[in-house]
Amino acid sequence: MNAVPESFFVAVAAGMIRSATPVLYATLGEIVTERSGILNVGLEGIMLVGACISVMVTFQTHNAAIGILAALASGALLGLFHALMSIYFRANQVATGIAMTIFGTGLSAFLGASYVGKQIQNIGPYKIPVLGDIPILGPIFFSHDVLVYGTYVLVPVLAVLIYKTRWGLSLRAVGESPQSAAAAGIKVERMRYIATICGAALAGLGGAYLSLVYAQGWTENITAGRGWIAVGLVLFALWDPWKAVLGAYLFGGAISLQLRLQAAGSDISPYLLGMVPYLLVIIVLSISTARQKKALIGAPTALGLPYIPQT
Amino acid sequence: MFFDGISEKARPALLYTAGSIGAVILALILTAFFLMAVGRDPISIYAGIWSGAFGDQFSISETLVAATPIMLCALGVAVAGWVGLMNVGVEGQLYLGAIGATLVALNMPNLSAWQMLPLMFVVAALFGASWSAVPAILRVWLGVSEVIVSLLMNYVAILLVEFLIHGPWQDPTSTSWPQTAAFPVTAELPHFPGVRVHLGICFGIVLSLFFAILLPLTRTGFIARVIGENQDAAEYSHYPVWRYQLIAMLLSGAIAALAGFGQVSAIEGRLRSGLSPGYGYTGFLVCWLARHNPIAIIVVSILVGGLLSGADSLQLTAKLPFATVNIVQGMIFFCLLASEQFIRKLARSRTVGATA
Numbered sequence: 183m184n185a186v187p188e189s190f191f192v193a194v195a196a197g198m199i200r201s202a203t204p205v206l207y208a209t210l211g212e213i214v215t216e217r218s219g220i221l222n223v224g225l226e227g228i229m230l231v232g233a234c235i236s237v238m239v240t241f242q243t244h245n246a247a248i249g250i251l252a253a254l255a256s257g258a259l260l261g262l263f264h265a266l267m268s269i270y271f272r273a274n275q276v277a278t279g280i281a282m283t284i285f286g287t288g289l290s291a292f293l294g295a296s297y298v299g300k301q302i303q304n305i306g307p308y309k310i311p312v313l314g315d316i317p318i319l320g321p322i323f324f325s326h327d328v329l330v331y332g333t334y335v336l337v338p339v340l341a342v343l344i345y346k347t348r349w350g351l352s353l354r355a356v357g358e359s360p361q362s363a364a365a366a367g368i369k370v371e372r373m374r375y376i377a378t379i380c381g382a383a384l385a386g387l388g389g390a391y392l393s394l395v396y397a398q399g400w401t402e403n404i405t406a407g408r409g410w411i412a413v414g415l416v417l418f419a420l421w422d423p424w425k426a427v428l429g430a431y432l433f434g435g436a437i438s439l440q441l442r443l444q445a446a447g448s449d450i451s452p453y454l455l456g457m458v459p460y461l462l463v464i465i466v467l468s469i470s471t472a473r474q475k476k477a478l479i480g481a482p483t484a485l486g487l488p489y490i491p492q493t
Numbered sequence: 494m495f496f497d498g499i500s501e502k503a504r505p506a507l508l509y510t511a512g513s514i515g516a517v518i519l520a521l522i523l524t525a526f527f528l529m530a531v532g533r534d535p536i537s538i539y540a541g542i543w544s545g546a547f548g549d550q551f552s553i554s555e556t557l558v559a560a561t562p563i564m565l566c567a568l569g570v571a572v573a574g575w576v577g578l579m580n581v582g583v584e585g586q587l588y589l590g591a592i593g594a595t596l597v598a599l600n601m602p603n604l605s606a607w608q609m610l611p612l613m614f615v616v617a618a619l620f621g622a623s624w625s626a627v628p629a630i631l632r633v634w635l636g637v638s639e640v641i642v643s644l645l646m647n648y649v650a651i652l653l654v655e656f657l658i659h660g661p662w663q664d665p666t667s668t669s670w671p672q673t674a675a676f677p678v679t680a681e682l683p684h685f686p687g688v689r690v691h692l693g694i695c696f697g698i699v700l701s702l703f704f705a706i707l708l709p710l711t712r713t714g715f716i717a718r719v720i721g722e723n724q725d726a727a728e729y730s731h732y733p734v735w736r737y738q739l740i741a742m743l744l745s746g747a748i749a750a751l752a753g754f755g756q757v758s759a760i761e762g763r764l765r766s767g768l769s770p771g772y773g774y775t776g777f778l779v780c781w782l783a784r785h786n787p788i789a790i791i792v793v794s795i796l797v798g799g800l801l802s803g804a805d806s807l808q809l810t811a812k813l814p815f816a817t818v819n820i821v822q823g824m825i826f827f828c829l830l831a832s833e834q835f836i837r838k839l840a841r842s843r844t845v846g847a848t849a
Contacts, residue, residue: 223640223641227823263827267827267830267831270834271830271831271833271834272833272834272837273830273831273833273834274830274833276579276640277781277826277830278827278830280581280774280777280826281778281823281826281827281830282823283774284771284774284778284819284822284823284826285819285820285822285823285824285826285827286823287771287816287819287823288816288817288818288819288820288821288822288823289816289819289820289823290816291814291816291819292531292814292816292817292820295814295816402816406648407644407645407647407648410641410644410645411645413641414638414641414645417638417641451656451659451660453652453653453655453656453659453660454652454656456652457648457649457652457653460645460646460648460649461649463645464627464631464642464645464646467637467638467641467642468631468635468637468642471631471635471636471637471638472635472636472637475635475636
């Protein structure tokens with residue numbers, strides 16, 4: 183291990199956290215959505231719109247916080263739309279997601295065209311006192327920006343919300359067996375609207391992180407498939423927020439390592455290295471699906487199926 | 494799995510056609526509101542798209558040029574859809590077809606056109622099938638979602654093209670451009686006289702007609718439709734479900750790859766990046782608008798090809814960003830999916846009325 187200097191390791195690990203953050207937000211959001219039985223594979227489009235809107239609003243207001251709020255709102259709006267399509271119109275949810283991807287790609291490219299390369303107010307890093315001074319762990323985990331810290335809070339909060347609260351129980355019931363949930367007095371459709379809107383808002387936030395912090399600007403197709411990666415990671419994580427962290431950090435680690443290797447002047451083509459994160463997600467998704475089939479742990483039973491109230 | 498539900502029971506074809514047309518009209522109205530909101534005049538834009546698409550002989554030929562890859566991609570999506578699978582990876586399979594065709598064109602320049610073009614055709618199809626084999630095998634053997642895997646493979650395919658044109662296949666005479674050397678003339682697919690429309694459109698039409706006969710009239714077509722409509726029932730009847738699904742996915746990738754073959758061979762004359770402005774995704778939409786019907790795919794491809802080439806011609810004259818096309822396509826798709834609910838209701842009330 184002497185060949186790899188400690189600083190390289192720290193840089194890769196810290197980069198892993200940053201690269202993972204946008205995907206992690208989207209994955210966590212999709213976990214909430216899918217737990218309610220709605221499948222939203224349009225995260226790619228929603229993240230793109232969030233990324234674009236946050237840059238536009240931040241540029242106009244010179245305030246990144248308002249930009250982030252705008253991204254959350256745009257995500258929520260698109261989530262409401264997906265929920266309407268899935269719940270009210272009972273449309274095929276996968277096809278709706280693909281439509282959302284095409285739409286979001288177009289809308290963000292259209293609106294963002296005049297913002298390409300514009301300088302924006304960026305969110306600086308904030309080193310957490312005391313924790314940030316711990317050797318190795320400090321620079322890896324506690325010298326980032328508020329949005330990274332947001333994921334540290336969001337993961338345990340979501341885990342508690344899903345597994346330990348009444349609301350979480352209702353959410354899971356709606357996703358597993360909407361008929362029984364309705365019989366128990368839970369408002370199935372309202373639950374699904376809420377879960378889809380919140381989930382999509384988080385995807386919008388992930389997009390905002392990508393443009394405001396990670397890339398510090400807007401470019402067309404900035405997400406480069408991260409929305410689909412997130413959909414894959416939800417399956418890998420078996421709808422569990424903690425395992426989502428693992429999946430997102432694996433992906434982030436692959437991205438970070440690839441960027442550092444390039445910066446260190448590696449001879450391997452950046453295009454070949456760029457394939458690694460996608461292939462990695464395909465591989466871990468396949469392994470976890472195969473294991474899942476054996477262990478009989480499954481998706482929320484009613485996932486992707488329209489709920490038809492008994493009348 | 495939860496990624497299914499493509500084909501529905503046979504329902505009145507008329508209602509479906511009306512639904513598709515209604516969805517397109519509604520989407521155009523909604524997009525018009527959007528264009529007005531951003532300060533553009535939708536009527537002049539639509540008029541411009543129409544004349545750019547079907548206004549004169551040149552624009553009609555450009556429409557057919559755009560319709561060619563769309564038709565092949567849509568047909569690829571349809572073949573997978575018939576057995577209940579969603580191939581969202583046609584974009585990547587198109588790129589692999591382009592790579593396969595380029596491999597032959599660059600390395601065997603001495604072949605005659607009669608040897609060159611069939612060989613490019615076959616290698617392109619094999620490359621495309623190899624790409625769709627990944628989601629196919631993972632789906633059939635492990636139950637991994639073919640939607641996500643095929644989609645992620647698109648990004649890998651585009652990176653593979655970038656690698657080749659920045660690396661081993663870069664034109665040695667002009668290292669500043671990421672593209673291969675020009676193909677020999679023998680590697681150019683024949684064009685119709687005087688226009689850019691090429692033989693590729695015949696591949697699309699012939700394949701569509703072939704499937705239009707195969708699907709309703711043969712036992713193979715029957716089994717495919719049973720699998721697509723109800724996989725459990727098909728398994729219960731001991732139909733070879735996984736074999737059909739695997740073969741359909743391979744065929745799907747091979748057909749989409751022909752789109753890439755056509756683009757590098759007849760249009761570009763070399764491999765370069767930006768080969769496709771999303772023909773694969775457009776093909777997906779077209780396949781759904783055509784309700785997976787091969788004959789309808791021919792018609793819808795030409796109409797949507799017109800939208801693309803018409804909007805393309807407005808990029809310069811009216812400074813309309815090409816992204817507008819994606820907004821319109823997304824809108825059409827949304828309206829189409831929402832319309833299904835109304836069709837279901839109408840179809841139900843009609844059957845109720847008939848039995849009463």
